[in-house]
Amino acid sequence: MKKTKHEKPPRRVTMTDVARLAGCSQATVSFVLNNATGVTISAETRGKVIEAARTLGYGASSLIHRPVLGNLGSGTIGFLCDQLATTPESVNAIEGARQACWDEGATILVAQTMGNPEREEKAVEAMLRSGIEGLIYMTIFTRQVAPPSFLENLQIPVVLLNCYAPESRFPSVIPDETAGGFAATETLIRLGHRRIATIVGEPFMQAAQDRLKGYRKALAKAGIAYDADLVGEGNWSPTSGFEATQRFLALKDRPTAFFCQNDKMASGCYNALRDAGLRIPQDVSVIGYDDDELCRHLRPQLTTLILPHRAMGAWAISELGKRRTSGKDGYPLTKMDCNLIERDSLAVLP
Amino acid sequence: MKKTKHEKPPRRVTMTDVARLAGCSQATVSFVLNNATGVTISAETRGKVIEAARTLGYGASSLIHRPVLGNLGSGTIGFLCDQLATTPESVNAIEGARQACWDEGATILVAQTMGNPEREEKAVEAMLRSGIEGLIYMTIFTRQVAPPSFLENLQIPVVLLNCYAPESRFPSVIPDETAGGFAATETLIRLGHRRIATIVGEPFMQAAQDRLKGYRKALAKAGIAYDADLVGEGNWSPTSGFEATQRFLALKDRPTAFFCQNDKMASGCYNALRDAGLRIPQDVSVIGYDDDELCRHLRPQLTTLILPHRAMGAWAISELGKRRTSGKDGYPLTKMDCNLIERDSLAVLP
DNA sequence: CATATTGACTAATAATTATTAGTTACATTA
DNA sequence: TAATGTAACTAATAATTATTAGTCAATATG
Incomplete structure (x- = not known):
């Protein structure tokens, strides 16, 4: 982990560190963290280990450096969305994405962030831990966004759905x-x-x-x-x-x-x-x-x-699959048509 | 990892195995899988490594044995749901759960499974990798379910929302x-x-x-x-x-x-x-x-x-927090009231 | 009361992964 | 053309984690 060369290595937290803080052996930490069978650990010690691991941030993967397995096809895709509830469009977009994934059997993990950057970061962290291979970032209202900067260092493809970034920093789709x-x-x-x-x-x-x-x-x-x-x-x-x-x-x-x-x-x-x-x-x-x-x-x-949120969801998945790299003027902004649904409220002017 | 004692250890797949199949060194595998900076790996080799890792299932965590960090408070909770789209209730339940988590700053990862057991398993696997601390299993229609058996061996608390299992095997909430x-x-x-x-x-x-x-x-x-x-x-x-x-x-x-x-x-x-x-x-x-x-x-x-889906979502979170253990006749089934919303369609009989 | 048994751990060590310091082959430059 | 660079690796080894085989104290057992 971490850079191979130069720069003060921020020394990742090891089980030995956790053990020191928890006042037990590294082995015990290993047992607790892995839920090992065949050994018994008292609830107290277990608690102290977890406590210590948490305070030291053991294993807290930095966002930029993805954990082991990161590059390995996990068949999982992350879907970040500011709101699920206000309008049904977010669910439609998710549904479109899901259907597009169907053949490949991919799993979509969805998180709702309320547009809160801290939550966004936490959610992306969790998703990265699970090994997502791509990320869809959606907003409920069509608009320009300033996507959290960590998205740019992510190593996995990111697409924006129903929003777009300054300077075309990500491939994006919005309705026309x-x-x-x-x-x-x-x-x-x-x-x-x-x-x-x-x-x-x-x-x-x-x-x-x-x-x-x-x-x-x-x-x-x-x-x-x-x-x-x-x-x-x-x-x-x-x-x-x-x-x-x-x-x-x-x-x-x-x-x-x-x-x-x-x-x-x-x-x-x-x-x-x-x-x-x-x-x-x-x-x-x-x-x-x-x-x-x-x-x-x-x-x-x-x-x-x-x-066209359903179609936008499908588009996002196919775009992720392409793993396009940025052209010199960024990524394209795709606009999808809103189709007219004919019902009974129109008539020829008499 | 794996049992501490007896039973033929199914020998987990190591980087060395992957390296052998990919025809390179263990070090190269490490570099590829960790996206190491400071070394260059040809696209070809990288591809072969990923290919090999995938076929051997490197790092594929078994469902029952959770990966490292599993026990560590990740502040993440999984929410499995058969459908998001058909009715808004699923979104309401998610919203209730989210609000209940708010103080604790937890992240909720949602996956839609279409009731398909394979998808359920994949989704839970992905969630476990990300270190969820609890799982909510929801169905869109209130009914008895046969929840996938792996849920019982999960090591993390599970609650059923809008459904319930035979023999009260999980804490459950349904509307009354x-x-x-x-x-x-x-x-x-x-x-x-x-x-x-x-x-x-x-x-x-x-x-x-x-x-x-x-x-x-x-x-x-x-x-x-x-x-x-x-x-x-x-x-x-x-x-x-x-x-x-x-x-x-x-x-x-x-x-x-x-x-x-x-x-x-x-x-x-x-x-x-x-x-x-x-x-x-x-x-x-x-x-x-x-x-x-x-x-x-x-x-x-x-x-x-x-x-009461919103309330049920909140209930599920608080129930997860309790980490109740099963009584001898299983877990309780909670019923929540459906409140009457008075509008204008009622009048005293003349 | 001596003897197991069990729970709760650790020291030592085996297994695995990460990183350093090359090596080799090919391409550039002076 | 020799010298230099550099892309693409690996052998060796350092660092970390997992597991075995105990230790020790506190019960339980015959």
């Missing part, structure tokens, strides 16, 4: 939200709509900006003038969709179609439309985003765009 | 579905309802049986005769809830309250009631089960029971 916004809007245009409102999410989120960008691009391409009155600020919540829709309906020339930048706001939009006595899709077309479970429970079922 | 069915029904009775219909889930699922049991208990306690006509078979889907409700509404003496054994069926029930021109809660009270996200999007918002 601009294309998604474009597709949604263009679909409405193709149905004959000209007055198309959009309800955006919290504008500091990149997904919100990009979806709006796509919306504007589609309008421009169709030669429809952009009208700021048709852009409503929401915050992803049903209530905000409800209120934004009411404001639109008060306009003298009300829109005939709504592109809601997520499904929850679309559900609020539905309610406002119903309250106003408008029928979907006969009077108004609505399109959502995210393919929330909710879509199928709305009446009529909501047409939406599905985030 | 009977109490939940009882609470739901009793709430409706307290509001004055006597004709209370219930739509059950797939009857081979234990949750369905238990919720029904609770329903019958509550009726019995209130002295209301059980009427088989008021029990409709569903299959957890909205459609089945819709159809069952229509059948109930065709009854000469239609029910005034519906206890739907999950929220999806309740949403189908809502639609059937709306189609029949009945208002919730003025004309009919409805109660669901599961606290699906969907509840908040139904109008009126659905009163339901919440599954």
